[in-house]
Amino acid sequence: MEPNEDLKRGLLLKLQLTSNPSLLCAVRGAVERLTESLGFSAPESRAVTRAVDEALTNIIRHTYCGRADQPIEVLFHSVREDDPQSAGGLEIVLCDRGPAIDPEHMCLPALEEIRPGGLGLHFIRQSMDIVEYNRANGTNRLRLVKFVHLPQPDGNA
Amino acid sequence: MRKSMKEKHIVEISSRELDKTVIFDVSGDIDLANSPTVRKALLREVREKRTPRVVINLSQVRYIDSSGVASLVEGLRASRDVGSRFILFGLSTSAREVLQLSRLLKIFEVYDNEEQALAG
Numbered sequence: 001m002e003p004n005e006d007l008k009r010g011l012l013l014k015l016q017l018t019s020n021p022s023l024l025c026a027v028r029g030a031v032e033r034l035t036e037s038l039g040f041s042a043p044e045s046r047a048v049t050r051a052v053d054e055a056l057t058n059i060i061r062h063t064y065c066g067r068a069d070q071p072i073e074v075l076f077h078s079v080r081e082d083d084p085q086s087a088g089g090l091e092i093v094l095c096d097r098g099p100a101i102d103p104e105h106m107c108l109p110a111l112e113e114i115r116p117g118g119l120g121l122h123f124i125r126q127s128m129d130i131v132e133y134n135r136a137n138g139t140n141r142l143r144l145v146k147f148v149h150l151p152q153p154d155g156n157a
Numbered sequence: 158m159r160k161s162m163k164e165k166h167i168v169e170i171s172s173r174e175l176d177k178t179v180i181f182d183v184s185g186d187i188d189l190a191n192s193p194t195v196r197k198a199l200l201r202e203v204r205e206k207r208t209p210r211v212v213i214n215l216s217q218v219r220y221i222d223s224s225g226v227a228s229l230v231e232g233l234r235a236s237r238d239v240g241s242r243f244i245l246f247g248l249s250t251s252a253r254e255v256l257q258l259s260r261l262l263k264i265f266e267v268y269d270n271e272e273q274a275l276a277g
Binding site: 021022024025028043046050053054057060061119120122123126127 | 167186188189190220222223224226227250251254255258259
């Protein structure tokens with residue numbers, strides 16, 4: 001992707017990191033600050049941070065099988081929504097070069113069937129408004145979107 | 158007696174012995190980088206030492222991911238296997254959120270503070 005194209009799409013932040021678990025805390029810190037600056041509430045900020053952390057954890061554990069030196073790219077874009085009740089939001093695309101993900105693994109099992117080790121995807125889906133996966137040119141792309149929800153006139157978020 | 162084990166990835170675990178109880182004071186973030194350390198400490202206390210009551214102080218834990226939740230669940234399961242108690246207290250907002258999201262909060266014995274945890 002050309003840099004200018006990124007700018008047109010509202011690129012906010014681009015992280016290139018290796019699949020080293022010790023970097024997760026740094027990414028969480030960056031996401032927390034970014035979401036706060038975009039006007040997300042504290043619970044929304046925690047939700048986005050959790051989703052990104054769990055997505056990276058899944059890549060490290062399952063796609064790269066724990067290898068710590070593999071490439072991961074995370075792109076953060078601002079997005080607009082037609083809904084007048086929304087103040088826009090944040091799109092996050094996580095890219096890795098591991099093997100293709102079995103779509104069956106992207107399906108959420110019934111809650112009773114969730115094992116502790118399979119909680120990450122459940123957390124991601126619970127935390128984000130849009131969760132999409134695709135693969136192109138040898139790259140897995142997980143797209144996450146969270147919209148900023150403005151408080152309702154009666155005070156409810 | 159207090160033992161301390163500090164990981165370079167911002168988690169610290171120390172333990173205190175009190176009668177037939179061991180209290181783990183955990184601080185920092187429990188994520189993929191360090192949940193194995195937490196898991197190992199908990200399982201050693203429950204399975205190997207067979208401590209009758211293991212209490213986890215999470216009041217200084219800012220973040221728990223799914224692997225951290227899994228470690229706590231493993232500790233709980235091990236305690237049930239050996240007939241001991243496994244207690245959590247001082248859950249942060251973030252920690253409470255992930256346990257609620259996973260609907261696992263209700264399976265744990267949870268208290269607000271140490272006094273209540275030890276009295277429970």
